[in-house]
Each structure stands twice: as structure tokens, then as C-alpha cells.
Amino acid sequence: MELSKEEKEHIIQELSIELHAKPDGSGKNLIVPQCPYCGHEGGKYGIYIGKPTERKKPFMAHCFSCGHSTQTLDQLLTDIGRQDLIVTETFDLNGDKHINSFSFLGDEEKEIDDSLCIVEMPEYYKRTHFNKYLNQRGFTEDDYEYFPVGTTRHMNFKFDDYVIFPIIDTGDVVGYISRHIWNKTDIDEYNRKARRNGKFQIMRYRNSTENDFVKLLYNYDTIIEGETDTVILVEGVFDVISLTRKLNLYNNTHIAIVATFGKKISDIQIYKLQSKRVHTIVIGYDGDAVDAIKKTGERLNEYFDCYIADIEDSSQDFDSMDFWEIYDTFAFRLKTLTEYKLNKIQI
Structure with missing residues (x-):
């Protein structure tokens, strides 16, 4: 049975109160802070409240932690103990309904593993507020203040002549990007000669490997x-x-x-x-x-x-x-x- 606009809005309101949920930025999903099935916190349980599409229907729900899904509003409302919101053909709606489901990205439901480990910066890394290479690229005092960057001060051969930018997520360092101060043309020319002479080659970037960059x-x-x-x-x-x-x-x-x-x-x-x-x-x-x-x-x-x-x-x-x-x-x-x-x- 298709819900009226008023019925849908009422159910969304009730679900928001019941599950302490908030809409995401797109307004198409309710993000629930704690999964009602596995108890996992962090907003991995979502309820789709957008317009119906070929693959998504309103009030489908999914948890990206435990994988539990519901496909219908009745199913969702029953699971959370709010059968009073189930609308029937003869129901005089002032009332309620069910929701719950989140088909992420319109694809088949799947677990989203966004877990990250904390990464150690290269040995001897130290933040800098002055660097000739960065100054040549237009860096200002505000840039140094707002975007942490540093070097290993020629105390770590692996990172000689690199500037290193930490990647920060919720206050933790979860990776880093290090960029060689030479331009690409000079690096390519050096590497051509190095290959002929069997010498060490220069990498333009030397980045962290602990966390996959698709997560960052x-x-x-x-x-x-x-x-x-x-x-x-x-x-x-x-x-x-x-x-x-x-x-x-x-x-x-x-x-x-x-x-x-x-x-x-x-x-x-x-x-x-x-x-x-x-x-x-x-x-x-x-x-x-x-x-x-x-x-x-x-x-x-x-x-x-x-x-x-x-x-x-x-x-x-x-x-x-x-x-x-x-x-x-x-x-x-x-x-x-x-x-x-x-x-x-x-x-």
C-alpha cells in the first residue's frame, strides 16, 4: 500500500524519535546512531526515506556492521516493537508507520568497512613552518598553521628531499603523503641515468601503506x-x-x-x-x-x-x-x- 505524504512524514518523525535518528546531508536516509540489532555505534545503521527507485523503496534499512537488512516498513516496525505505526487500508492516519533500510550507493547491500589504524609518521619527522620548496609553491604562514607539514631533516635517508603531509581523521594520524621536492621532469631524467648505472631511483611520492587510500x-x-x-x-x-x-x-x-x-x-x-x-x-x-x-x-x-x-x-x-x-x-x-x-x- 502506498503511503500518503502525511503518513510518510509522520512515520519518519516517529522513527527519528524512537531511534534517535537524524537525516544525512542528502535528506534521503535516516542515520541511526546505534544499530537495534547488533548494538554497534557510529551511525552504520541507515533507513532509506527518499523517493522509490528501481532498487530502493522507502523504509528499507541496513546495518553496515552486522549486515542485517529489512525490506519493508512492516518488517522494520515489527522488529523495533512499533507495530502501532503499521498502516492498514482502513487505518485512519494521524498516526504512524514503519521504516528502515539503506541500500548504500544504490548497489547491493554490503558491509562498509571504514575502520582505520593509527599510523606512525616516518622516523625523525618534525613539523616545519618554513621550507624553501613550499615557499616557492606559494605557502604562507596560514598554510603552515592550518596544514601540518614537515620533513625528516636529512636524518632519514629514505625521506631525504621529501615534504611530508600527515593525513588526519578525527584527530588521529591515519596516513601520510610525502612528495619529493624535485619536479617530475628532473626526477624522470635522474631515474633514466640511474637505471643505466644501476643506482637507486627516486620515487616522486613515498606514502604510508598501513591504511588503504580508498578509506582516506x-x-x-x-x-x-x-x-x-x-x-x-x-x-x-x-x-x-x-x-x-x-x-x-x-x-x-x-x-x-x-x-x-x-x-x-x-x-x-x-x-x-x-x-x-x-x-x-x-x-x-x-x-x-x-x-x-x-x-x-x-x-x-x-x-x-x-x-x-x-x-x-x-x-x-x-x-x-x-x-x-x-x-x-x-x-x-x-x-x-x-x-x-x-x-x-x-x-
Whole structure:
């Protein structure tokens, strides 16, 4: 039986009170802080309250910890002991209903393992507030203050000539990105000679390995649950820092800039954004990443209000653009996914 708008709203309200649940940023799911089946805390139990689709129906529910699912409202209400909310054909609704279910990303239900271990920074790592290489890349005092970075001060051969950025999640270091201070051309030239002479080769990046990077987001802790409405997704650490600097977003709690470490996004990264109740996502990948932007946009569009910052010059990224180029991108070239796809049709 199809519920009326009033019936659905009443049941959502009752479920929110009964289960202490809150809607996520998209408004399509109720996030329950404690699973009623396994008792796991952390918001891994969700109830879908959006519009029906081919694979999802309102009040389907799923726990990403124990895997328990319910497919119907009656099932959910019975399990939580709220049969009084079950609506029948003759029920005069002032009343109630059931909900519960969360088919994450529109895929088949599956466990989302977002667990992370704490990672030790490289031996002899020490934070710095002055670095010649970073200064040449435009780093300011605010950058050093807001984005921890350091070196091993030539006391760890493995990390000589690298700048190292810790990746922080809920206050814990869960990984790091280390970037060699030489440019790619110089590194490639050195490595060609090193291969001929059987010498040690230089890696452009030397990163942590303890946690898979599909579980990580750089600058994630700047997203404040219930306050940060919009997240701009970029590819890398330097994109985050340069965009924050150029738009002066250091203390802005409503907009956060987060890196996905490449031109794609994982289920776990989407789950992490969703759990912070983010409402709007702006994809800010490099201008030449057209196919990747389309794929990422399709995945995000179902769960967030999704837009693309369409960089006019495909050879540029935010790190290389000046303020006015960035301003024009966000002021005049912000597109919905449909608009972006139509704009990128090859004739």
C-alpha cells in the first residue's frame, strides 16, 4: 500500500524519535546512531526515506556492521516493537508507520568497512613552518598553521628531499603523503641515468601503506557535522591548500575542501561524506579529467546535490590558477552533471 505524504512524514518523525535518528546531508536516509540489532555505534545503521527507485523503496534499512537488512516498513516496525505505526487500508492516519533500510550507493547491500589504524609518521619527522620548496609553491604562514607539514631533516635517508603531509581523521594520524621536492621532469631524467648505472631511483611520492587510500580523505576533519553544507572535492593535497589560500577559506565552517587522492571516489569515501551530513558536493578535478568527472558525478549525484567546477583550460588545476581564474570557474562555470555532460559532447 502506498503511503500518503502525511503518513510518510509522520512515520519518519516517529522513527527519528524512537531511534534517535537524524537525516544525512542528502535528506534521503535516516542515520541511526546505534544499530537495534547488533548494538554497534557510529551511525552504520541507515533507513532509506527518499523517493522509490528501481532498487530502493522507502523504509528499507541496513546495518553496515552486522549486515542485517529489512525490506519493508512492516518488517522494520515489527522488529523495533512499533507495530502501532503499521498502516492498514482502513487505518485512519494521524498516526504512524514503519521504516528502515539503506541500500548504500544504490548497489547491493554490503558491509562498509571504514575502520582505520593509527599510523606512525616516518622516523625523525618534525613539523616545519618554513621550507624553501613550499615557499616557492606559494605557502604562507596560514598554510603552515592550518596544514601540518614537515620533513625528516636529512636524518632519514629514505625521506631525504621529501615534504611530508600527515593525513588526519578525527584527530588521529591515519596516513601520510610525502612528495619529493624535485619536479617530475628532473626526477624522470635522474631515474633514466640511474637505471643505466644501476643506482637507486627516486620515487616522486613515498606514502604510508598501513591504511588503504580508498578509506582516506585529506582535510576530512574540517567537515563539521551539521554545519558544513558544501564540500569541494579535489585530487591532491596541494589542490586543497592552494584553493583554501586563494579563496581564503581557512576559517569557513560552511565550505570544506577535501582531496580524494586521485580522479575517483570510493564507496567508503562517499559513506564518510554522507555520515557528516554533507548536502552539496562540487567536483573540482583537473580540467582534463572529463571521463573521471562524469563517472564520479554519476555516483555522487544520487546522494548529494552535485555540481562540477568546469575549469575552462583543460591543462590547468587549482594549484596553477590565479584568484580570478578560480573565481570565474565558481561564479560562471559551475554546472550540474547534466549540463556538464551536454557541454562535453564530442561532435
